[in-house]
Amino acid sequence: MTRRTVLRAVGVPLGVAALVAGVGAAAGLWGADPEPPPAVATVSWEGVLTAPTTAPTPADPTPEAPAPAPEPSAPAFDLTRHSTTDPTSPWVVVNKQHPVPAEHVPPDLVDVAPGVQLRADVAPDLAAMVEAAAPAGARLGVLSGYRSYRDQAATRAAIEARRGFEHAERYSARPGFSEHQTGLAVDLGSGTQPGCDLQSCFAQTAEGAWLAEHAWEFGFVVRYTEANTEVTGYAPEGWHLRWVGRDLAAYLHGAGVGSLEEAFGVPGGPVYAGG
Ligand SMILES: [Zn+2]
Known part of the structure; x- marks a missing residue:
């Protein structure tokens, strides 16, 4: 049984099912398990479907997939991405200590x-x-x-x-x-x-x-x-x-x-x- 059929079975519209499945997949809830447990969707009093907030418990005791690596926090800005010496680099530093070759002409x-x-x-x-x-x-x-x-x-x-x-x-x-x-x-x-x-x-x-x-x-x-x-x-x-x-x-x-x-x-x- 796939997630989609489970959600169909409980009467969840397909678009929402895809959303819920996406939320689960993005959060890495099911890891590499080929038969992931169904997402437990909840419906508020207004009838609005909300994604599950906690990881569903596997129904069968399959061995646990390794926990996904935690998302790194905002990476530091990479100041090495471009050269600071190549005169065609957007980050080239030219100053009184760092000249441009006399013959250099920008390409574009x-x-x-x-x-x-x-x-x-x-x-x-x-x-x-x-x-x-x-x-x-x-x-x-x-x-x-x-x-x-x-x-x-x-x-x-x-x-x-x-x-x-x-x-x-x-x-x-x-x-x-x-x-x-x-x-x-x-x-x-x-x-x-x-x-x-x-x-x-x-x-x-x-x-x-x-x-x-x-x-x-x-x-x-x-x-x-x-x-x-x-x-x-x-x-x-x-x-x-x-x-x-x-x-x-x-x-x-x-x-x-x-x-x-x-x-x-x-x-x-x-x-x-x-x-
Ligand atoms: Zn100037």
């Missing part, structure tokens, strides 16, 4: 705005974030994404020429040391206060404030903050977002981890590898 760049490219995986999360920010009064513009080694060299040289070496060291990576070369980093602008674009006052704009609170929901981290300057080696940049994917971003947010360096135990800081 797509256009996300006029003249701006990012990795294909980043584009939908960026679009969703820009769309979600608008009703909150944050008008995000997409200023800059992937930069080749050569572009970064030009950007850095321009900043150095305009603001001097010390300023450039704090705000602009030397070529080969920029996250922008991975195609996973994006600089966003303020539609409400464009005068604060790429400036420290960006953090106080509607866009900067919204990003600080919500970027993680879309798989991004504000890479350089007031709190992590020592470990990242960069002054705060509320506009520079790094995509790491929603699962890692949510983990970092929930655990209160302030930088990729701290999350993965990767050295960073203000000193360039090789001096």
Whole structure:
């Protein structure tokens, strides 16, 4: 006799029978016993069938199947799932101690705005974030994404020429040391206060404030903050977002981890590898 026929026999509708059987099977109540005992369904005064809450006692004294292993509690977040050194990895850590090979070009760049490219995986999360920010009064513009080694060299040289070496060291990576070369980093602008674009006052704009609170929901981290300057080696940049994917971003947010360096135990800081 099968469970289904037992339940039919007591007049239980088939859909409910399947549910009850599913509950029993999911709980591992019958183990490997080929002839499991019937589930004892109960009917409330309203006539609503409820699944049995205790394991049914086997009618015949067959040897007990080994008890199923207890369900593990919520597993710890696996921080080893992706490489932190492969420049194509979503979790690659690029900083002044960990450069990107000069010849590296991301494999799957797509256009996300006029003249701006990012990795294909980043584009939908960026679009969703820009769309979600608008009703909150944050008008995000997409200023800059992937930069080749050569572009970064030009950007850095321009900043150095305009603001001097010390300023450039704090705000602009030397070529080969920029996250922008991975195609996973994006600089966003303020539609409400464009005068604060790429400036420290960006953090106080509607866009900067919204990003600080919500970027993680879309798989991004504000890479350089007031709190992590020592470990990242960069002054705060509320506009520079790094995509790491929603699962890692949510983990970092929930655990209160302030930088990729701290999350993965990767050295960073203000000193360039090789001096
Ligand atoms: Zn940037």
